[in-house]
Amino acid sequence: MNFLDHLKGDKGIWAFVILLALVSFLPVYSASTNLVYVIGNGSTLGHLTKHFVHVFLGFCILYFVHKIPYHYCKFFSKFLMPLVVVLLVYTLFQGTTIGGANASRWIQIPFIGIGFQTSSLAFIVLMIYVARYLSKVEHKEYTFQASFIELWVPVFLVIALVLPANFSTAALMFLMVCMLVFVGNYPIKYLSLIAVIGISSLIMFIALAKAFPNAMPNRVKTWESRMERFFSEDENEDKYQVENSKIAIASGGIHGLGFGKSVQKNFLPQSSSDFIFAIIVEESGLIGGIGILVLYLLLFFRFIVTAHKAPTFFGKLLIIGLGFPIIFQALLNMGVAVELLPTTGQTLPLISAGGTSIWMTCGAIGIILSVTKKEEEVAADLLESEKRNDALKRIIDREIESEEEHKIEVDSNNPLEPILNK
Numbered sequence: 471m472n473f474l475d476h477l478k479g480d481k482g483i484w485a486f487v488i489l490l491a492l493v494s495f496l497p498v499y500s501a502s503t504n505l506v507y508v509i510g511n512g513s514t515l516g517h518l519t520k521h522f523v524h525v526f527l528g529f530c531i532l533y534f535v536h537k538i539p540y541h542y543c544k545f546f547s548k549f550l551m552p553l554v555v556v557l558l559v560y561t562l563f564q565g566t567t568i569g570g571a572n573a574s575r576w577i578q579i580p581f582i583g584i585g586f587q588t589s590s591l592a593f594i595v596l597m598i599y600v601a602r603y604l605s606k607v608e609h610k611e612y613t614f615q616a617s618f619i620e621l622w623v624p625v626f627l628v629i630a631l632v633l634p635a636n637f638s639t640a641a642l643m644f645l646m647v648c649m650l651v652f653v654g655n656y657p658i659k660y661l662s663l664i665a666v667i668g669i670s671s672l673i674m675f676i677a678l679a680k681a682f683p684n685a686m687p688n689r690v691k692t693w694e695s696r697m698e699r700f701f702s703e704d705e706n707e708d709k710y711q712v713e714n715s716k717i718a719i720a721s722g723g724i725h726g727l728g729f730g731k732s733v734q735k736n737f738l739p740q741s742s743s744d745f746i747f748a749i750i751v752e753e754s755g756l757i758g759g760i761g762i763l764v765l766y767l768l769l770f771f772r773f774i775v776t777a778h779k780a781p782t783f784f785g786k787l788l789i790i791g792l793g794f795p796i797i798f799q800a801l802l803n804m805g806v807a808v809e810l811l812p813t814t815g816q817t818l819p820l821i822s823a824g825g826t827s828i829w830m831t832c833g834a835i836g837i838i839l840s841v842t843k844k845e846e847e848v849a850a851d852l853l854e855s856e857k858r859n860d861a862l863k864r865i866i867d868r869e870i871e872s873e874e875e876h877k878i879e880v881d882s883n884n885p886l887e888p889i890l891n892k
Contacts, residue, residue: 479536479839480776486769487532487835490820491525493762497750498823501735501742517742517823524825528832535836536843540785543837544605547598551624554595557588558631575635576826589632589639590830593646594792596628598837600647601787604654608783614660621651622664626671633675638814642795642802644668650791696812714738715745715807718752719759726755742823744815747807762821763804770797776842785841792834 477484495518502517561577576585603621625647633640651661699709718734721727732752735741741749751759773793780786796819803818805811817827 477533478843480772480842482772483769483776483835483839483842486765486772487820487832490762490765490769491529493765494525494821494823495521496729497746497753497821498742500730500732500753501738501746501749502823504735504738504741521823524823524828527825528828531829532832532836532839535833536839538840540788540837540840541782543598543788544602544784547595547602550595551599551628554588554592555627555631558592558628561588562631562635584825587826589636590826592628592632593639593643593795594830594834594837596625596643597646597650597791597795598788599624600650601654601784601791604651604656604787605782605784608655612657612660614663617656617660626668630671633672636815638802638816642799642816646791646795646798649794650787653790654787699812709809711738711740711745711813712806712809715748716809718745718748719808722752722755722759724755724757726751726753726758729753743817744803744813744822745807746818746822747804750821751807759804766797766800770794773797773838776838780841788841789838793838796831796834 498521499514499518502514505517506514557577561575564577575587575589577588578584579586600621603617607617625644629640629643632643648661648665652658699712714734714737718732718738721733727733730753732741732749734752735749738745738748740746747759747762750762754761770793773789777786777789777793780789799816800819802811802814802816803822806813806816817824819831820828
């Protein structure tokens with residue numbers, strides 16, 4: 471049996487995901503020279519090998535998850551939500567700081583010493599949980615009180631635990647949940663009220679953090695400085711990362727400087743992760759940048775098509791809730807690189823270096839493929855059933871024709887048959 475026969479689900483999604491993963495190796499290898507020669511961290515071959523291991527493990531996760539029936543997610547989400555809350559609490563209060571600011575985003579996996587960003591897992595579990603709730607009440611009448619307790623309290627709890635250390639991820643979570651419940655036919659009047667509550671809670675958190683800066687871990691000062699730099703018109707304002715990113719993009723021109731010939735990778739601190747898109751454009755030019763954008767848009771199109779064809783409402787919500795954030799995150803990353811948006815720290819999915827980002831993205835895509843696999847299997851079963859019915863009909867027709875031919879032959883061989891029948 472061909473290996474491709476083992477890859478179930480939408481072949482278009484498989485193709486675009488594999489292409490994006492393959493594209494990642496050249497820019498990651500090129501950008502790793504910044505870590506090696508400027509920072510003095512390891513070797514370029516070592517960083518390339520590490521990225522290969524991350525991608526390989528990511529595709530192992532993808533393959534394993536896409537084999538599991540997607541409706542199992544309903545069961546798992548109920549038990550994973552409490553686990554995610556515990557992990558987020560532990561992550562938030564473990565005391566990691568960068569430059570004096572709280573940056574508690576990672577935990578160390580015991581025995582193997584690998585860093586893991588718990589908010590990425592929380593994002594996936596939260597979207598599955600919301601999809602499960604919406605599918606459960608699909609044909610029921612919503613009440614704000616019931617939905618607030620069962621749906622929004624867990625959502626706000628998870629977002630509140632992510633917010634202090636990672637505003638961009640928390641904001642993306644809230645936007646994507648609002649998008650999903652809108653698609654899930656949640657009443658607009660209730661959603662508007664939730665938006666007001668969410669924005670008011672954010673304002674209150676910022677006010678408390680400024681009034682009592684040592685009362686809780688937070689990065690409010692970092693958010694303020696990033697917003698000030700983004701909106702500032704002062705030419706002397708320090709925009710080190712963004713300015714070098716724009717220089718890299720401008721240097722690339724139409725055709726680029728050539729793979730491995732980036733200059734700005736030696737100046738961009740996050741050249742292999744947050745600002746890898748700038749390195750791609752510098753080395754492959756506008757053509758390469760548009761090519762990456764087109765791949766994500768084609769993947770987005772496949773998500774829309776497969777969501778429309780999903781066999782169940784829950785499957786449709788899973789594809790939207792897990793697929794759309796991947797595309798939105800990619801657009802955020804590109805927007806930051808060209809200074810359309812303030813710095814967020816969001817990676818370029820499937821391309822940026824980093825284990826957690828790749829693994830969680832592959833896990834989400836595995837669930838999406840499981841939904842499309844179910845649709846594919848149903849179609850295959852119907853086709854097989856039609857083939858069996860056609861084959862049975864042909865056998866019956868042949869039997870009838872054979873009996874008629876046999877009767878005609880007997881009649882022709884017995885001339886007394888008509889007289890006997892009389």
